[in-house]
Amino acid sequence: MHAEYRKDLFADERSDDFDVVGKPVIRQDILGHVTGRSKFYDDHAFDGLLHMRCVRSPHHRARIRSVDSSAAERQDGVVRVLGGRDVPVNTNTLLSLINFGRDDEPLLATGKVGYVGQPILAIVATSVRAAQEAVDAVKVDYEELPHVLDVEEALKPEAPIVNDEYPNNTFDYFDTYDHQKLRFGDVETAFSRADHVVEGEYQMSPIEQAPIETCGAIAAPETSDRITVHTSTQALFFSVGVTAKQLDISSARLHFIGGTVGGGFGGKVDSHHEPLAALACLATGKPVKYMWDRAEEMQVGGPRGGERWRIKDGVMRDGRIIARAFTGFFDAGAYTRLSSYAVQKSTGHLPGPYSIPNVASNVYCVFTNRTPSTAMRGFGITAVDFAIERHMDKVARVVGMDPIELRILNAYRDGDMKAHRREAKNCALIESCQAVAHKAGWRLSADAARASSKTGGGEGASGVIPETVTDDEGRIGERRRSGLAPEPFSGQGTRGLLPEGHSSNNSSAFGNAPQREDMEAEIERLGFKGGPGAPPTPRGPVDEAASGARPTVPGETSRPAGAGGGPTLPAAYAQRPAGTVDQSIAQPPAQEPAAAEVESDSATTHFQRGVRRPGVSRFISGSRRR
Amino acid sequence: MKSPVTFRLNGSETAVFVDPGANLLDVLRRGCGDLSPKYGCGQGGCGACTVLIDGEPHVSCLVLAETVAGRSVETTGGLSNGPDLHPLQRAFIEGFAAQCGYCTPGMLMAAKALLDRNPNPTRPEVEEAISGNLCRCTGYEPIVDAILEAAKQRGAA
Numbered sequence: 169m170h171a172e173y174r175k176d177l178f179a180d181e182r183s184d185d186f187d188v189v190g191k192p193v194i195r196q197d198i199l200g201h202v203t204g205r206s207k208f209y210d211d212h213a214f215d216g217l218l219h220m221r222c223v224r225s226p227h228h229r230a231r232i233r234s235v236d237s238s239a240a241e242r243q244d245g246v247v248r249v250l251g252g253r254d255v256p257v258n259t260n261t262l263l264s265l266i267n268f269g270r271d272d273e274p275l276l277a278t279g280k281v282g283y284v285g286q287p288i289l290a291i292v293a294t295s296v297r298a299a300q301e302a303v304d305a306v307k308v309d310y311e312e313l314p315h316v317l318d319v320e321e322a323l324k325p326e327a328p329i330v331n332d333e334y335p336n337n338t339f340d341y342f343d344t345y346d347h348q349k350l351r352f353g354d355v356e357t358a359f360s361r362a363d364h365v366v367e368g369e370y371q372m373s374p375i376e377q378a379p380i381e382t383c384g385a386i387a388a389p390e391t392s393d394r395i396t397v398h399t400s401t402q403a404l405f406f407s408v409g410v411t412a413k414q415l416d417i418s419s420a421r422l423h424f425i426g427g428t429v430g431g432g433f434g435g436k437v438d439s440h441h442e443p444l445a446a447l448a449c450l451a452t453g454k455p456v457k458y459m460w461d462r463a464e465e466m467q468v469g470g471p472r473g474g475e476r477w478r479i480k481d482g483v484m485r486d487g488r489i490i491a492r493a494f495t496g497f498f499d500a501g502a503y504t505r506l507s508s509y510a511v512q513k514s515t516g517h518l519p520g521p522y523s524i525p526n527v528a529s530n531v532y533c534v535f536t537n538r539t540p541s542t543a544m545r546g547f548g549i550t551a552v553d554f555a556i557e558r559h560m561d562k563v564a565r566v567v568g569m570d571p572i573e574l575r576i577l578n579a580y581r582d583g584d585m586k587a588h589r590r591e592a593k594n595c596a597l598i599e600s601c602q603a604v605a606h607k608a609g610w611r612l613s614a615d616a617a618r619a620s621s622k623t624g625g626g627e628g629a630s631g632v633i634p635e636t637v638t639d640d641e642g643r644i645g646e647r648r649r650s651g652l653a654p655e656p657f658s659g660q661g662t663r664g665l666l667p668e669g670h671s672s673n674n675s676s677a678f679g680n681a682p683q684r685e686d687m688e689a690e691i692e693r694l695g696f697k698g699g700p701g702a703p704p705t706p707r708g709p710v711d712e713a714a715s716g717a718r719p720t721v722p723g724e725t726s727r728p729a730g731a732g733g734g735p736t737l738p739a740a741y742a743q744r745p746a747g748t749v750d751q752s753i754a755q756p757p758a759q760e761p762a763a764a765e766v767e768s769d770s771a772t773t774h775f776q777r778g779v780r781r782p783g784v785s786r787f788i789s790g791s792r793r794r
Numbered sequence: 795m796k797s798p799v800t801f802r803l804n805g806s807e808t809a810v811f812v813d814p815g816a817n818l819l820d821v822l823r824r825g826c827g828d829l830s831p832k833y834g835c836g837q838g839g840c841g842a843c844t845v846l847i848d849g850e851p852h853v854s855c856l857v858l859a860e861t862v863a864g865r866s867v868e869t870t871g872g873l874s875n876g877p878d879l880h881p882l883q884r885a886f887i888e889g890f891a892a893q894c895g896y897c898t899p900g901m902l903m904a905a906k907a908l909l910d911r912n913p914n915p916t917r918p919e920v921e922e923a924i925s926g927n928l929c930r931c932t933g934y935e936p937i938v939d940a941i942l943e944a945a946k947q948r949g950a951a
Contacts, residue, residue: 194887201895202883204830204870208896211829380834380842380930381896430832430896431930462835 197428208381208430209398214388214455218247220448221299223289223306224468225281228315228537229328232279232308237289240305245298248451250290252278255447256416262439262505265409270343272333273503273540275414275443281310282330282502283539285468292448292456315537319476319497322536330502330535339500339508339533346532348515350494352587353526353634355482358491362482366563369478370555374471374499377544381430383469384459385441387449395446396423401439402432410439411446422446434543435469438505473507473541474499475514475551479559482526487569487577492519494529496552501540507533510548517549519587520556521597522578523630527587573616576601583626589633595621801862803828804872810859818854818862819843822869825859830871830899834928841927844900845869851907853926870899873906881944882906889940893931901927905941914945 200206223235237249252258252274259271277288289306293299315330316322322330322337329335338346359365385399385407401407404426412419429436441458448456460469475498482491496514500507511533519527541547564571579597586592598621605612625631796811803826810825819836822828822845831854834842838856845854846868873880882905885891892898901924908915908923915923920941921934929937 192888192890195890195892197895198887198890198892201892201898202870202879202886202902203874204828204899206895207829208832210833213824213827213829378930379894379896380840380928381832381894382834429894431894433930462837462839 206428208428209384209386209400209426210381210457210459212386212398214386216454217386218292218294218448218452218454218456219296219299220290220292220444220456220458221296221303222276222287223291223303223308224464225277225284225286225288225310227281227310227312228284228317229313229330230281230310231313232277232281232288233311234309235288236307236309237291237302237305239307240291240302243293243298243302243305245294246291246302247294247454248292248448249302250276250292250444250448250451251288252276254451255414255443257414260410260414261503262406262410262437263509264413265406269339269504269508270333272331273505275440280313283537285464285539286502287468290444290448290458292452317536317538319474319499319532319534319536322534323497323532328537330537331504334504334535337535339504339511339535341508341512348511348529348531348533350515350518350527350529350587351636352528352589353491354637355480355491355493355526355528358526359480359482359493362490363485364481364483364563364566366481366483366559366566367479368555368559368562369476370551370558371476372472372474372551372554374474374538374541375544376466376469376471377431377433377435378466379429379431379433379435382460382462382465383436383438383441384457385445386455386457387442387445388455389449389453390423394421394423395449396425397442397446399424399426399442400429400432400436401426401442402429402434403437403439406437407439407442411443414443415447415450433545434472434547435465437543438470438540468539470501470505470540470542472544472547472550473501473510474538475555477552477555479555481559481563483563483567485567487564487567487574489522489524489563489578491526492522492524493527494518494531494552496529496531498531498533498548499538499541500533500535501538502535503540504533504535505540505542506547507541510543513548514552516588517552520553520560521580521595522575523580523584523592523625524578524587525629525634570612570616572601572605572610573613576612576616576619579619579621581621581623581625581630584630585626585632591631592625595625597621797860799860799863801864802866804868805866812859814860816859818845818852818857818859818867821859822854822867828869828871830869831903832896832899834896834900839928840897841900841904841924842897844903844927846903846907849907849910851904851926868903868906870902873902880906881947882909882941885940885944885947886937889936889943891933891936891940893929893933897927897929897931901929901937905944908941909945909948913949915942917942 197206235251240246241249255275258274258276258278260275261269261271261273263269264271275287276290277286281288288308289303291299291302291306293302314328316327316337321327327337330337334340336346340346341348381400383400385397385401387395387397390396397407397411399407404424407426408419408422408424411422424442445456445458448458475496477497478495480493481489483489496511498507498511498514511531515529515531518529560575561571564574567574576598579601580586580592580595581598582593582595584592584595598619602612602617602619604610796813798809799812799821800807800809802808803822808826810821812821812825819831819833822831831845832842833855834840836855838853841853843854844851846852847857847862848865849868874883879887882902886898886902891901904924904927905920908920912919917938920938924934924937924941
């Protein structure tokens with residue numbers, strides 16, 4: 169029996185005499201907003217309030233040789249200079265509170281910096297101006313190191329290590345997997361019998377949430393030995409937990425007051441202001457405010473992560489999509505924060521709201537020397553939805569079909585089996601498409617106009633979990649049993665995405681069975697993106713023994729392709745396409761000369777990088793570690 | 795060396811000591827305790843700190859506090875007359891013209907300057923009047939509607 173939308177789920181709790189929808193209801197907080205009396209965190213006044221400003225990295229990646237704050241400490245109004253060693257637990261990751269991921273991000277950097285704007289020292293002074301003048305008086309001696317700003321560059325073996333906790337530049341799921349994987353049916357077989365194979369690449373740039381109220385917190389001592397913290401946070405209990413952890417004090421001593429947020433959109437969950445303000449409060453015994461100015465909000469505030477997606481569809485002449493494969497790269501920036509979760513979320517969203525009998529995806533959470541990204545309105549979903557829907561339009565063009573009818577034809581119907589082994593319920597894409605077509609005066613065929621989410625679902629194969637290939641260890645995936653020849657990659661349907669002379673990589677430095685194409689990051693397919701100036705990378709012989717040691721000074725032996733000519737900030741940023749790039753429309757980037765070199769690379773040193781921790785599964789399948 | 799500045803704040807004579815170079819936003823918020831103007835950018839780009847000086851809208855983060863000596867400053871904090879809300883405030887409430895509320899005080903001041911000068915503005919005139927005020931919750935349409943509604947209500951009153 170099909171579900172009657174959500175009403176039946178709450179049948180005991182709700183009656184149908186709703187009288188709110190469609191009628192205006194006065195917001196309970198709006199009187200404060202229109203009279204200017206709503207108390208945002210900065211609307212709490214304290215006598216003797218101190219102000220905090222941070223010394224920040226001007227480099228994407230550098231070693232800190234020395235920090236000299238002696239002149240700053242002597243300046244008028246300076247009360248305290250705090251560094252990483254003053255933080256009881258300096259390293260944290262936001263999701264450590266739910267045991268997800270390793271602590272990888274210092275509150276105040278020590279030894280090295282990984283992105284422009286990373287804080288190194290926090291200076292507390294009697295005024296913002298005094299704090300800023302002290303910041304300007306701090307001398308930091310940096311040794312600039314090569315950096316990487318592109319997700320696929322970061323996956324190359326010669327890329328610098330961005331984050332020492334994750335030396336492969338990918339987040340390790342459950343300390344084992346370097347990507348999130350979805351397998352449903354057998355895409356390769358389906359591609360071979362499809363009438364068309366349609367490929368596309370799509371990209372969404374990082375986006376700053378840009379709330380009008382900048383992030384910040386005020387921490388003030390209470391007479392009861394507690395600390396009161398007024399904060400702009402969107403995640404009050406994250407902030408309490410992180411502050412208690414990093415200050416190594418009981419959360420019973422923390423009295424957090426939030427809730428009135430001057431716009432957040434995801435950008436106020438990172439919980440960096442509260443621990444620093446509270447630490448300074450403990451260190452000085454005075455109320456301390458740590459507030460970003462607008463420039464910091466834009467430069468340092470974690471944005472929506474950039475994403476790059478490649479989609480390959482197998483389509484029949486009548487428009488039925490019989491296979492869809494994804495390769496996705498999520499740009500976490502220099503530290504994890506919430507990007508690991510965003511990748512899980514995006515994987516859970518595939519293949520979009522369509523009933524496709526064969527689905528495969530590999531999605532990577534990649535570290536680069538960009539500002540660490542964080543939550544923003546549907547992060548992990550928005551970019552791949554953009555990619556999927558652009559791709560649907562492309563498929564419609566290839567098969568010569570109305571794009572709305574293509575969606576109606578392939579839409580989930582109630583009872584269809586989703587790639588996640590859950591039955592589709594309460595589907596409404598068909599009805600949404602029909603409503604949109606109607607509103608837009610778009611003529612649909614009689615069949616499409618008659619279609620319904622409630623009929624035709626779960627019929628035949630669409631209602632069952634197909635046989636899904638497993639590997640020798642019984643895990644889902646297509647890890648090739650030894651002795652099978654790799655299937656050649658089909659370039660059909662692409663325009664110039666495949667470099668000349670490409671052949672699939674079927675070797676492995678560690679001798680385990682090579683995997684099929686769709687298990688890999690596909691980085692060879694696009695060649696170097698750094699342009700003709702990308703220098704050939706010096707590389708030595710494979711040294712497996714050496715790869716077991718954690719590097720103490722990461723990555724200075726190599727430089728990223730494209731960073732060749734002494735990277736400066738604007739030029740380095742300019743390498744990356746701004747805005748969303750739809751490769752299906754835009755001309756693909758000129759193929760770089762390094763394609764052939766990448767080939768030899770994959771045969772020799774492709775897998776030498778990375779730390780093989782004890783107990784790590786051979787199943788890790790990324791191109792950097794096998 | 796602080797210097798004394800006296801001006802009218804929402805109709806009341808006010809005296810405050812200010813640092814040289816202090817901006818009006820900081821002086822209103824910290825010196826006078828009027829927290830209704832908000833800091834958004836400190837660069838005159840967002841309009842959250844908009845106040846009226848002798849009836850004209852200004853971004854107070856870019857106004858030197860000493861320059862308002864002897865002048866009249868109005869903020870959202872003084873917009874209502876006791877419990878009686880200004881027509882703009884009522885229209886904002888009834889028209890859902892605020893989400894997070896952080897841009898609202900600046901929006902109200904920019905709108906008040908318009909209605910004081912032009913009691914019956916057209917929609918493009920309203921849009922022009924708040925073009926210096928950013929709302930990141932994307933609520934411009936209800937804000938424009940509310941300002942037009944307030945003008946209508948005031949005309950009827």
